[in-house]
Amino acid sequence: MNSLSELDPIIATRLSTLADEIAQHDGIPPFGATALADLRRPAPRDSYAVLMEGEDPVGFAWCDGTSAEFGVHPDHRGKGLGALLLKAVHQRYPEAAVWAHGNLPGAEAVARAAGLKPVRELWFMEADLSPIERQLEQDPDRVTASLQPPASMVLRGFREGDEDAWVETNAAAFADHPEQSQVDAAAFAELREEKWWQPHLLRILEVKNPQPGEPRIAGFVWLKPSKPGAMEIFVVGVHPNYQGQGIGGLLMREAMTTAVNMGAARAVLYVDGADEIATHTYERQGFVHKGADVQYVGATSPATN
Numbered sequence: 001m002n003s004l005s006e007l008d009p010i011i012a013t014r015l016s017t018l019a020d021e022i023a024q025h026d027g028i029p030p031f032g033a034t035a036l037a038d039l040r041r042p043a044p045r046d047s048y049a050v051l052m053e054g055e056d057p058v059g060f061a062w063c064d065g066t067s068a069e070f071g072v073h074p075d076h077r078g079k080g081l082g083a084l085l086l087k088a089v090h091q092r093y094p095e096a097a098v099w100a101h102g103n104l105p106g107a108e109a110v111a112r113a114a115g116l117k118p119v120r121e122l123w124f125m126e127a128d129l130s131p132i133e134r135q136l137e138q139d140p141d142r143v144t145a146s147l148q149p150p151a152s153m154v155l156r157g158f159r160e161g162d163e164d165a166w167v168e169t170n171a172a173a174f175a176d177h178p179e180q181s182q183v184d185a186a187a188f189a190e191l192r193e194e195k196w197w198q199p200h201l202l203r204i205l206e207v208k209n210p211q212p213g214e215p216r217i218a219g220f221v222w223l224k225p226s227k228p229g230a231m232e233i234f235v236v237g238v239h240p241n242y243q244g245q246g247i248g249g250l251l252m253r254e255a256m257t258t259a260v261n262m263g264a265a266r267a268v269l270y271v272d273g274a275d276e277i278a279t280h281t282y283e284r285q286g287f288v289h290k291g292a293d294v295q296y297v298g299a300t301s302p303a304t305n
């Protein structure tokens, strides 16, 4: 595996195109946002293994040292290239976990043949927004009433100056979450550089007069325009001081109503399948399980312990 800066600089653009072609064929992207964002950086921080046929990349793997993803162009499958990519990852990072987005049969077979075992599931859930759309037409006052925050709080869009309080609440809500807990001030600033970023789509539940030591943001829900007609609930978090008081449900209703007002017909989200509180919160709001990304690790990796 090489750092991308050791490879031909035009390869990065070609790898983004390859990732798009695979996603289009499979109906699910083979790489997550981090792997793709890294391809756009002037000096990518992570590692890539690229398989070339002549001048063309036909498959590649990405790894940040602990987590890996890989994809092979549909015209080049069934020739052992997936297994080669996985081998390249594990030669450099023997304990890296591998994500199979959608757990498609090819990826599952490659992972199992390499002796890896599934250890984590990231569920993909979806909700039909037409019941909320109907309610908005027939009884808008009822919808407004269902979005009323507690008297001591205000529900509003993100504003400049919210950064530190957001990072604090995010860190507290996601203390046990391997990826979301890593979103520090710098990573949050990077997310706000994404093309889809719109401040009003990060809904903030602000505590009007927090006591000393209390969080200023009780919770938040962040929307990300997804495919046409769909809105992703990118992340929802409630500060532990306020969990279990109906705030998660309120934030989900706020997000889904905002999505309808922006013309979305369905809402989608990803959630750790083992997080029963979160999956229950989403099911209560009409979300149903549609598929899963599965994480595989080697039988001897510490992640299985």
Ligand SMILES: CC(C)(COP(=O)(O)OP(=O)(O)OC[C@H]1O[C@@H](n2cnc3c(N)ncnc32)[C@H](O)[C@@H]1OP(=O)(O)O)[C@@H](O)C(=O)NCCC(=O)NCCS
Residues within 6 Å of the ligand: 173, 174, 235, 236, 237, 238, 239, 242, 243, 244, 245, 246, 247, 248, 249, 250, 270, 271, 272, 275, 277, 278, 280, 281, 284
């Ligand atoms: C998941 C989360 C957003 C839910 O928010 P919340 O304000 O705690 O949830 P609510 O009080 O609105 O409760 C929603 C449902 O979950 C249930 N619930 C909440 N906390 C619970 C607990 N500790 N144990 C059991 N059930 C619980 C509630 O009873 C309610 O179900 P009901 O309507 O059937 O009674 C919040 O717990 C959180 O931020 N967790 C950490 C971050 C996270 O996992 N985010 C989601 C993944 S992206």
